[in-house]
Amino acid sequence: MAVSDGLRVILKGHLDWGKCRLDCFIGMLLALVRLKHVNLTQLALAFTSQADPKSRYRRLQRFFREVVFDYDAIASLIMEMFGLYDQSYYLTLDRTNWKWGEKNLNILTLGIVYQGTAIPVYWLVLNKQGNSNQRERIALLQRYIRQFGRSNILGVLGDREFIGDQWWQWLSDQRIPYLIRMKDNQLMTDQRGYERPVRSLFANLQAGKTRLLRKKRRVGQQWVWLSGMKLNSGELLVLAGNQRFDQPLDVYGLRWEIETLFQCLKGRGFHLEETRITHYFRIKKVMALLAIAFCWAHKTGEWKHKAIRPLRTKKHGRIEQSLFxxxxxxxxxxxxxxxSKTENLLKLWVLFICPPDIIGFDKQKPEIMVPKV
Known part of the structure; x- marks a missing residue:
C-alpha cells in the first residue's frame, strides 16, 4: 500500500474532490516535503507519475487553475490536526509580501499562536501593494468566527499596521480582546481633553523598562489601555488594548510567532517567494498546500522532540532547531x-491526522507510532 492511499482516505473526509484531484494534491504534498521547494517546475520533477515532466507540469498548472478550494474545510482540517477546538489561544495577524517581476504578492494571514510559531488558518491575498485595510481585516476575522466561534479567542495581536477606529470598535463589539502596537507619534487624548503624541507618556522611560498606565486614553474614538517599553535600541514600543492585560509586553511578544511561520513558508522551508505563480486566486491555493505541509511537518517535529530524541536547548534558551x-x-x-516498511507508512498517516497530544510511541519499538489509549 502506498502512503498516498492513507492520505487520500484522510483528506477525502475534508476535501470534496474526486480521486484524480485528491491524488494530484497528495502528489504535490509529497513532492513538496521531498524537495522543500514550491516551484512548480521542481514539483513536477518529484511528482510520482509515468507521464513525462512537461505533462506533469501542465497537470499541476491545470490543478491550480481549475480546482475549487473550500478554505473553510481546510481550516477545519488544520484545527483538527492540532486538536485546537477545545483550547484557548491568541490569534495573530500579519502580512508576508514579496515581488516577482512587476507583480506584488501580498498575503494577509491569520494564525493561531502555538509553541513558538503560528498555525495558519485563513489568509487573504491582497490585490495591491502595502497595508491591509480595516474592511479586509474584519472580513478575515468574520470568516474565522463563523466557522469556529469566538469563545476560545484570548485576544488578537497585531503590529503597527493594524490600527483604526472601525477595526478596533468591531473587535470590541465582538467582545474580542486586542493588543496592538502603535506608532509612537500617534495622537491620543487624555482624560483632560489634551491631544498629544503617545510617546509623551513615556518620555522619561529608561532602556529596558516598561510602564503600564493606570488610566485609559482616547486614541481616535476608542478609549484604550496603553503600555510602553523602551527597547535597548532606544526605540519606544507602545501597545494599545481594549482591556487591561497584566503582562501586556509578554503577551504581545507572542505576535512574533507569525514571523516564524513566514520564515518556514519562505527561506527556511518551502521557498514560497520562489514560486512563479502570481495570479490572485492561484497563489491562495498554493498557500493552502503549504499550510497543510507546514502543519504536518510541525506536528512531526513535536512528536519526535517529545518521543524519540529531544532537541538540545542552547545557552540562549532556544532549542537547536525549530520543531518545523x-x-x-x-x-x-x-x-x-x-x-518500504509498513510501520513507517502507519507513522506518516498517524502524524498527519492525530493531534500531537494523543500521539504516543511504543517504548520497546520507538520507531512505531501508536495512538495513546
Missing amino acids: RYGLDHLSDLILHGL
Whole structure:
C-alpha cells in the first residue's frame, strides 16, 4: 500500500474532490516535503507519475487553475490536526509580501499562536501593494468566527499596521480582546481633553523598562489601555488594548510567532517567494498546500522532540532547531528512504491526522507510532 492511499482516505473526509484531484494534491504534498521547494517546475520533477515532466507540469498548472478550494474545510482540517477546538489561544495577524517581476504578492494571514510559531488558518491575498485595510481585516476575522466561534479567542495581536477606529470598535463589539502596537507619534487624548503624541507618556522611560498606565486614553474614538517599553535600541514600543492585560509586553511578544511561520513558508522551508505563480486566486491555493505541509511537518517535529530524541536547548534558551524543520527533515527522510516498511507508512498517516497530544510511541519499538489509549 502506498502512503498516498492513507492520505487520500484522510483528506477525502475534508476535501470534496474526486480521486484524480485528491491524488494530484497528495502528489504535490509529497513532492513538496521531498524537495522543500514550491516551484512548480521542481514539483513536477518529484511528482510520482509515468507521464513525462512537461505533462506533469501542465497537470499541476491545470490543478491550480481549475480546482475549487473550500478554505473553510481546510481550516477545519488544520484545527483538527492540532486538536485546537477545545483550547484557548491568541490569534495573530500579519502580512508576508514579496515581488516577482512587476507583480506584488501580498498575503494577509491569520494564525493561531502555538509553541513558538503560528498555525495558519485563513489568509487573504491582497490585490495591491502595502497595508491591509480595516474592511479586509474584519472580513478575515468574520470568516474565522463563523466557522469556529469566538469563545476560545484570548485576544488578537497585531503590529503597527493594524490600527483604526472601525477595526478596533468591531473587535470590541465582538467582545474580542486586542493588543496592538502603535506608532509612537500617534495622537491620543487624555482624560483632560489634551491631544498629544503617545510617546509623551513615556518620555522619561529608561532602556529596558516598561510602564503600564493606570488610566485609559482616547486614541481616535476608542478609549484604550496603553503600555510602553523602551527597547535597548532606544526605540519606544507602545501597545494599545481594549482591556487591561497584566503582562501586556509578554503577551504581545507572542505576535512574533507569525514571523516564524513566514520564515518556514519562505527561506527556511518551502521557498514560497520562489514560486512563479502570481495570479490572485492561484497563489491562495498554493498557500493552502503549504499550510497543510507546514502543519504536518510541525506536528512531526513535536512528536519526535517529545518521543524519540529531544532537541538540545542552547545557552540562549532556544532549542537547536525549530520543531518545523526537525519534523520536515524527518518526513523527507521517511518519504525518500523509509516507505518500504509498513510501520513507517502507519507513522506518516498517524502524524498527519492525530493531534500531537494523543500521539504516543511504543517504548520497546520507538520507531512505531501508536495512538495513546
